[in-house]
């Protein structure tokens with residue numbers, strides 16, 4: 001795949017940035033397959049996202065952006081485009097076309113090419129081989145699909161709910177010679193005809209849609225992010241259909257994953273509690289975020305509960321919040337927990353922790369599929385049905 005048929009890859013304006021990208025990507029956690037790295041680096045990413053939103057500050061959540069056009073600011077553009085973070089191409093579902101390059105904008109990303117490490121791990125997990133029929137659900141710029149087509153040597157298919165994103169992406173994919181068919185479709189409501197050897201869900205779902213599973217051919221692999229709507233408590237579902245047609249899989253807690261689908265979104269935060277709350281001392285020390293197996297189990301077994309990552313006034317505490325207004329603020333060293341509202345959220349978390357510990361502190365869960373029910377099983381006393389909350 002070349003930048004333009006007349007420009008040798010080594011002389012393309014992004015040649016140096018692309019080779020630095022490949023080197024950095026190979027060092028990302030979990031990335032181990034040089035064939036996958038090479039496929040991602042071969043796709044001239046900058047031509048798929050000639051205008052992008054660069055974060056103005058690193059304060060999270062990222063909300064302030066500057067629209068950077070390669071034509072005006074090539075160095076700044078390449079630094080973001082070939083960095084390891086997600087590359088934002090759309091804010092608040094608005095097409096970026098009429099916006100002025102160089103200006104600052106405030107908004108929530110609604111179209112982004114995911115972090116390069118996540119894309120590489122995705123391609124590794126679904127182990128694409130020559131001739132595989134690949135489907136991406138939530139394809140955005142088509143970058144992952146273009147790399148998948150490189151790996152399979154066959155046309156890849158992507159579906160994307162946003163008409164504007166597809167309108168922008170289709171001619172760009174054609175211009176770089178990517179063998180990708182991109183179509184506008186709500187991937188939660190139906191998929192293009194056909195069976196697929198590999199499916200990548202590029203947005204997070206509450207439960208794996210039955211149609212995704214039905215369309216997986218014997219021997220097929222599916223990867224998607226599962227979320228309960230709680231930011232930071234993602235889980236990756238990897239599913240395999242064996243030659244006899246039976247489904248099995250695993251669910252692994254993750255720190256990072258895809259953003260939720262456009263309708264599901266995150267669990268909304270409730271207002272800070274008033275009053276002094278109910279205080280307890282010597283409580284469970286909040287497990288670090290890297291205890292991903294615990295936090296994934298907590299999210300699923302306490303649906304509607306999320307962590308408030310930057311609750312004003314609670315800088316030194318871990319804060320949990322639930323939709324009914326219940327809050328818990330827990331000292332990092334476990335010396336004290338304060339709970340407000342109808343539920344004792346940290347008490348509930350301690351019970352889940354006891355069950356998780358008794359089950360052997362799993363990082364991963366077995367996924368079982370039977371009669372339309374999806375279950376995660378972590379060991380004795382720790383399993384749950386994955387429900388479409």
Ligand SMILES: C[S@@+](CC[C@H](N)C(=O)[O-])C[C@H]1O[C@@H](n2cnc3c(N)ncnc32)[C@H](O)[C@@H]1O
Nearest residue numbers: 113138140141143144160161186187202261262
């Ligand atoms: C993280 S982006 C995918 C990035 C892509 N892998 C790339 O490299 O450019 C997720 C995309 O999923 C799309 N999406 C969200 N909900 C969807 C749905 N129900 N059906 C199809 N696409 C959806 C969003 O519009 C967004 O463009």
